Structure formats: structure tokens, C-alpha cells
Amino acid sequence: MISIRRLKEILERFKSVRIAVIGDMMLDEYLIGKVGRISPEAPVPVVNIEKERFVLGGASNVANNLISLSANVSVYGVVGNDANGEKFIKELEVKKINSAGIVKDSSRPTIIKSRVLAQGQQLLRLDWEKDIDISSENQDKILELLKEDLKNIDAILLSDYNKGLLTERLSKKIIKLSKENGKVVVVDPKPQNFKNYVGATSITPNKKEILDYFGMKKFSSEEEIVEKLEQLKKELELENVVLTRSEEGVSLFETEHKRIPTVAREVYDVTGAGDTFISTFLLARCAGADLYEAGEIANMASGIVVAKIGTATATKEEILDFYETVQEHL
Incomplete structure (x- = not known):
């Protein structure tokens, strides 16, 4: 396991890393209240809303x-030219995330997922989205904005929720541009879009996604997992593949297979754990960690967020605390 000295050294460098996140931008809305009665109009609960909360979602x-x-972050994507788009940009500003790469499009709504919660349970989810590909014009706008800021970026993270932002054309142009300028590109992909990311540095699918890509229902053995990781690396011309395996930990493949066991203490909610993993993994790589060290640190960060309810994040302080707790049980 990574030493505490080395972990602190890598975490300290996080604040100097500059990352561009490109992908499907969303806003999560939580309507929280209490149920006191059943509607006389239909057999559904009536929720008296007491609180409304907005959280950044998707990419x-x-x-x-x-x-x-503590990283420096800029985002590139598309939102609607609507009130929810304004709310989204305001949330970015509150978080001190550079929103200069956000393009407004009047032809599509800002993606928003509204959840109605009462007595600690989700009663209903409402989605506003149009998941067709963004226009060629908007693809070009994003590419131009990225080119203008490329000198201020250390790495690019492509976050694919299959909502139409990361088209085959745009993805390939971003990867080509990144390689020409010596930038690392890490991708959180959807199975149907794997081929869009040929030539990226790394991809981080989960077990279901890699099974879907190969048209399989399950792996028959550990050896088969390694075989498929190597095949994926060759097919997509990657430097490495990182497979997140939930309670089975993480598999890393560069020139050989390495496995990191899971370190989650308690699991309450896996929402957003993949986002936490890829964020921490890329950040650690940019901060000088090798592949295995980055996998270990990202695995710890994921172990932190699954112990929280709802979409959550981890901090450097929490990672250090988590490390000390894990060490006590070794």
C-alpha cells in the first residue's frame, strides 16, 4: 500500500493541477418535504415541499x-438558453468552476433531474432532457473554446453520459488535438460509445459497461477479465485500462494486470462513486502518481463517497483520515 508520506506528497500537488472536464452537463434538483395525506384526485401521496436544493450532476x-x-477546473458542454441553464451556471460560479466553456443552445433544454423526497425516501424522479447529438456548430464552438484554453490545461477528462454531447466527431477531434499538444485524456465512457475514444490515454469503465461492450453476461474467471482488458487496450489504442469492479475493487492493466481490493467501510449509496473515482484517478496521475498509486488513492476516495447519502464528494482531508483508518485494520 502507498505510504503516508507519499500520499501526502501527491495530495499536496493537487492544488496546482488544471483539468478540463468535457461532457454532458446536468443539474440535479431535490424537492424535500413531508407526506401528510393521499391525494383525493388519484391514489398518490401529497408532498408538502419544505426545501429545494440544486446539485451539480452528470459531467x-x-x-x-x-x-x-482543490484542483483548478474548467468545464465544456451545452446547456439550454433557459432558467435552469442560468441556475446551472450560478452553481458553477458558487463552486468556483470556470464556466467559459459552456455553450447555450435554445433548441434543447438544460438537462435537469428533479427528485421528490419525503420521509427519507425518493418518491418520484422527473427528467428534462433531449439526448440527440448536439449540432455541428456547437461541437465546433466547444472545440474552439478548448483550443483557446489548451495552454492552461494539464489534462482532459471526458465524462460521457450518452446525452449527445460527446459525439463521435467531437470526441475524436478532442483526442487528436490533445495528442498533438501532449495532453492526457482520460474517459469515463458508455459502452455504445467506446469506439469514439480510440487513442485516448485511459478509460475507466465499470464491470457492467465492459461486459456490455463485449456482448457478455458475465466473466467466467479472473483470467478472462485480464484477457478482455488487454483486448480493449489494443482495440482502442490506449496506454492503460482501469476497470472499477464495485465490491471486487479495481483492476489496472498497462503491460500487466494489477488488482486493488475494495476499501469501503460501509456502503450506503453508490451514486456518483464512478465520478469520484475518475476525478481522483486523473488528478493523482497529474500530480505525479504512477498508475497503481493513482488507483489506490481513487479507490479510497470512492470508499468515502459510498458511505454518504446522495451525490457526494471527497476531500483531501477525508482521504488522509480514511487512509489512517484502513491502516489500523491491516
Whole structure:
């Protein structure tokens, strides 16, 4: 396991890392209240709303994770030219996330997911979204904005929720531009879009996503997992593949397979754990960690957020505390 001295050294460098997050930007809305009766109009509960809360979601949750770890972050994506788009940009400003790369599009709504909660339970979720590909014009706008800021960026994180932002054309142009300028590109992909990311530095699928990509229901053995990781690395011309395996930990493949066991103490909610993992992994790599060290640190950060309710983030202080707790049980 990584030493405490080395961990502190890497975490200290986080504040000097500059990362661009490109992907499907969303806003999560939580309507929180109490149920006192059943509606006389239909057999549904009537929720008396007491509180409304907005949280950055989708690719912007990745940016939020990076900010929580003291990185410098800029985001690139599309929102609607609507009230929710204004709320989204305001949330970015509150978090001190650079929003100069956000393009407004009147033809599509800002993606928002509204959750109605009462007595600690989610009763209903409402989604506003249009998941068709963004226009070629908006793809070009994002690319131009990225080019203008590339000198101020250490690495690029592509966060794909399959909502139309990371088209095949845009993804390939970003990767080509990044390679020409010596920038690291790490991708959190969706299975149907894996081929969009040929030539990226690394991708971080979960177990279900890699099974879906290969058209499989399950892995028959550990050896088969390694075989598929190597195959994926070759097919997509990657430097490495990082497979998150939930309670089975993490598998890393560069020239050989390395496994990191899970370190979660308690699991309450896995929402956003993948966002936390990829954020911390890329940040650690940019801060000088090798592949295995970055996997260990990201695994710890994920172990922290699954012990929290709802979309959550981890901090450097929490990672250090978590490390000390894990060490006590070794």
C-alpha cells in the first residue's frame, strides 16, 4: 500500500493541477418535504415541499469532485438558453468552476433531474432532457473554446453520459488535438460509445459497461477479465485500462494486470462513486502518481463517497483520515 508520506506528497500537488472536464452537463434538483395525506384526485401521496436544493450532476459532478480536491477546473458542454441553464451556471460560479466553456443552445433544454423526497425516501424522479447529438456548430464552438484554453490545461477528462454531447466527431477531434499538444485524456465512457475514444490515454469503465461492450453476461474467471482488458487496450489504442469492479475493487492493466481490493467501510449509496473515482484517478496521475498509486488513492476516495447519502464528494482531508483508518485494520 502507498505510504503516508507519499500520499501526502501527491495530495499536496493537487492544488496546482488544471483539468478540463468535457461532457454532458446536468443539474440535479431535490424537492424535500413531508407526506401528510393521499391525494383525493388519484391514489398518490401529497408532498408538502419544505426545501429545494440544486446539485451539480452528470459531467459537472465530476468537476465538483475535482474542486473538492482543490484542483483548478474548467468545464465544456451545452446547456439550454433557459432558467435552469442560468441556475446551472450560478452553481458553477458558487463552486468556483470556470464556466467559459459552456455553450447555450435554445433548441434543447438544460438537462435537469428533479427528485421528490419525503420521509427519507425518493418518491418520484422527473427528467428534462433531449439526448440527440448536439449540432455541428456547437461541437465546433466547444472545440474552439478548448483550443483557446489548451495552454492552461494539464489534462482532459471526458465524462460521457450518452446525452449527445460527446459525439463521435467531437470526441475524436478532442483526442487528436490533445495528442498533438501532449495532453492526457482520460474517459469515463458508455459502452455504445467506446469506439469514439480510440487513442485516448485511459478509460475507466465499470464491470457492467465492459461486459456490455463485449456482448457478455458475465466473466467466467479472473483470467478472462485480464484477457478482455488487454483486448480493449489494443482495440482502442490506449496506454492503460482501469476497470472499477464495485465490491471486487479495481483492476489496472498497462503491460500487466494489477488488482486493488475494495476499501469501503460501509456502503450506503453508490451514486456518483464512478465520478469520484475518475476525478481522483486523473488528478493523482497529474500530480505525479504512477498508475497503481493513482488507483489506490481513487479507490479510497470512492470508499468515502459510498458511505454518504446522495451525490457526494471527497476531500483531501477525508482521504488522509480514511487512509489512517484502513491502516489500523491491516
